[in-house]
Amino acid sequence: MNIESRIDPFRIAPFRIAIPDKDLVDLDERLLRVRLASGIDDAGWSEGIEPGFLRDLLEYWAAEFDWRVHEERLNALPQFLARIGEQTIHFVHQPGTGPSPLPLVLTHGWPGSFLEMERVIPLLADPGAHGGDPADSFHVVVPSLPGYGFSPAPRGKGTGAWATAALWAELMAQLGYTRFGAQGGDLGAAVSIWLGQRFPERVVGMHLNYVPGSLKPPMGEGEAPLTAEEQEFHKRIAAWVDKEGGYAHIQGTKPATPAVGLNDSPAGLAAWIGEKFHAWSEHFDATIGLDTLLANISLYWFTQTIGSSFRMYVEGRAKPLALQEKVRPPLGIAHFPAEIPIPPRSFVERAFDVRRWTTMPAGGHFAALEQPELLAEEIRAFFRPLRAG
Template identity: 55%
Template sequence: MISEFHIDIGEAELAALRRRLVDVRWPDRLDGARWEFGTDLEFLQELHAYWLEAYDWRREEQRLNSLSHHKFLRNGSSVHFIHQVGKGLNPLPLIMTHGWPGSFVEMQKIIPLLTDPGAHGGDPADAFSLVVPSIPGHGFSDRPTKPGTNVFAVADIWADLMTALGYDRFGAQGGDWGSWISSALGLRHADRLIGLHLNYVSTGFRPDLNPGTPPLAEEEVAYLDRVAKWREAEGAYIAIQGTKPQTLAYGLTDSPIGLAAWLIEKFQGWSDSKQRPDETLTQDELLTNVMIHWLTNTVHSSFRFYSEARACPLHLQPGQRILPPCGIVRLPRELPMPPRRWVERAFNLTHWTTLPRGGHFAAMEAPELLAEDIRAFFRPLRAAAGNRFS
């Protein structure tokens, strides 16, 4: 069952948040330290002042509510999603999935570029009807109460959601967890997927490397070495969120500044920024993403997706491949990305491009570039499908 949804946060919740922000207690830091040990104290104190004095949730709430929000009830649990119908003769249905530490807010700037390309310098024939869900346990989607909501389960929910919307065949797009879920869609629902566009291939993803497959090439060995070094230097969050999410959640559920520090460190380290994350993203964009996590009290349930992935990773079994046509876009400040040969072990690769700027949050950082690459990838697939999607 599908119902309309409207974001409406009560004044009491906003007042309670403000009290916590006013009563913040700051840690010390080493002299001269900036981001090398975690979130920079000076930056966070500046952001805290902006949060209290200038940030306007009601303005952001109104902006978000200009999109078409809904809830999908399935087996007693509801999933929040945005559904923006494209403006064109035959808009292609496309489900776009966010990652962590992001939310559906990641897609806010790219939605109009894809749904109404004619109004943004593009060809109306490239229009998409977008479905932008919140992963269970994230944002306004319900929080799972039992284990088992892994990427494969979410892929099945997405397939059912698209059926409920009347979309028999559709495309999928994502980065971070969105790339895992989109890939799982391609694995479990290949007959329905027109194409698969990814702006990230996870360091935790594994193609079939069992005996009988081609030996690893030098570039693949080098990639695995980069992944190992990256995980040693930057992977502490994966370890704790994948093994002891409950313990971490107490502090970040109680402290909005603690939550902001945990999330924004990743926007600094993973975006195309040099000194500060607001070189690439505005302070409003950073804070709205934090607010979605805070106001929905989903920090712990979002962490649990890591323990679900640890228990049930996206590792292909012997002989398995993801069959729908796949497009990969690489960004210069992305996390370690595999070489083409590694990707071709698992995917039916038909499109491989590199963008001149951007990082892990491509839809926020470089929406115009990403939108054009998505259009280009799906253009020949529309013709092959005969523009019949429902």
């Protein structure tokens, strides 16, 4: 799709998803010619995606999944494209229904997309229609990260989480939002943190459902040494990276190589993304399911953005989340039980003004998909005392 051609460079333009029929035909033909790799017996999930799960996923994609159904549903969301400098950004903008909605930018991560936020958007924009208090409403903005989905890939190096924070700040300004809240998980957590660090006068507060293990708070002279709990966390995250972090290392160091195969093979793409959704969610079948997973994979496939999505990992290595001073805006954390390991509260408090830290009863890494009601209520609760300020 030629996304750039649909932009008026002087204003924000409405956007609708319209994948060409020829792209659907091409995908169907490729799925009929899938050639899977052989594997050892009884490997399960220990060495990557479980072969039986992948076969079922591909068979469902080929025989039952209907992209047009999902396209129509997603097009019910108010979507737009904005030109910010040299970058075009796709985003959802759902105005809030309530006495005084607070602007809020929600940022997804990898291997997700704006689709992650679909279930939580109405709960935040119109809480009164979903059993909540209309006073807790938000003007919800959900951008697609640069090089993800319908946000075209950056033209050069340098657009990581740090630079994306500046794009979000300008997008919110274009929408007329002087001050706003930020929320995210995965890469979206890093973008939200950089928003608070770079634009503290504009960010009311930051709410995260993930804290990057790469976070480096100020640890200079006068700072307390690491506690036993903090030292244990660093051992635990190192063990997790050794066992589970191969994807991040290759995406951050040699992204061009896997991008060739993943951009050419729907089976390869489904295996690369499907493994993470299954591994990082608490109860995949009950909370996410094949249709939602395939809608997300299809977004990557049709927009050919798997390679450009890796760019955030390259840039993250070049500009790590190392903070020289404490971030000023208040921080709230929702810690879901099946989440990737996150630092203990004491470590996070070295870098942030932590106002709320909630251990959630259920859910994993894809909280907005898995437990949208729980996440939405926690976001409302965190921002409630910050609205008056």
